[in-house]
Amino acid sequence: MIIYTNSEEETIHTAEKFAAGLTPGDIVALYGDLGTGKTEFTKGICNYFGVEEIVTSPTFTIVNKYNAKINKKPLTIYHIDLYRLEKEAELLEIGFNEYLNDDEAITIIEWSDRTNQIPTRSIKVKIMYKPDEDDFRIIEIIHPELEEIGV
Template identity: 35%
Template sequence: MKTIISHSSQGTNLFGQKLAASLKGGEIFALIGDLGAGKTVLAKGLAKGLGVKSRVNSPTFNILKLYSVKNHQNIKYFCHVDAYRLNSAPDLEAIGVKDFLEDKQVVTLIEWAEKIKPLLPKGSKIIKIEHLTDNSRKINY
């Protein structure tokens, strides 16, 4: 596991953009971190790095949002999940998220992934974000 310190929300966004560069499709990022840790900031960076053109917002009230990825060889969609309001994995299963998790043309990022642990496939990439100060975060990945 690697660690970086991000000193600003731009730094966390940039970390997300850099993560996107090496993706082939089918990756699942399981984000763990408190309220305001920067999970959505990282998601926006990842989406930007993938080439998502539309605005990425927190999916808290929708639970799942699907974005088109333009001009990528293998990846067609970015799937942004927020499990905060879910109580269990079956809740999310009911939404049909499994189809996205298994799709090699999709990159998925799940906020509050600890809430749906039983549903996370083995190869999911865990990213932990911790508050250090107002503007700095420790990111383990």
Template identity: 50%
Template sequence: MTQEFHSHSAEETRRYAREFAAGLHDGDVVSLCGDLGAGKTEFMRGITEFFVCEEQLSSPTFPLFNIYEGTLRGEPVTLHHFDLYRIESQKELEAIGFDEYLSSAFLSVVEWADRFPQYARFYNATVRLERTGEESRKIVINRTH
């Protein structure tokens, strides 16, 4: 199922992300793609807002892997967030057991996932953001389940 949205602000991008996050479950793995400045970090912020994660994203430049603890309807949620922008090779991902993380029962979001298409089989949703103006973005969501 594919959905397309047009956002005209960072807040609107986060709102679409919160709506998207409402359909996520433990074990889901999301591919988050788009060029630099496309809005991936704002979209991720919206996801963390939905799950009421205390620790919010502070910058688009952060370590390869962060874990956010949040809640959904009073139940704890663990969100794994990967940023593959600085990863140069599949060997680097293999060294941290990336495929094992993606196979876990935790919810995972992977920015720059399209840089490593060999992991595509793990993703059950893809979010592609594209800059269409100074503040506007096209957001295309494709769910495979």
């Protein structure tokens, strides 16, 4: 599925609609160059689930944990940023596999292209832009279940 947005607000709104299809245990793998809107997309997902904390890119903390709700029940959202990842071994240090295998949380990973440990069951979101059009974004969503049936 390909979606076009023309502002940060539209990107956030698109992510809010996308989030309606997420359930605990889902992993969202975000791909895109610096400044394409990966964190804005994450903000939209967090908005949908009622996160009250300020959503920022965890570039230096590596992982942010947000308290959310789904159907009035508590939900954890892990927001992981692999931008500063230098070695795959660092993933063990941050407990990467535990985040990926938490069936009661939604895990969002920025800079997913920095590792080959992204599970195939992840929903891939690729965000691209045209250098001459500041706010225009092309968002490609690749869902593994749709790939299995050839969509």
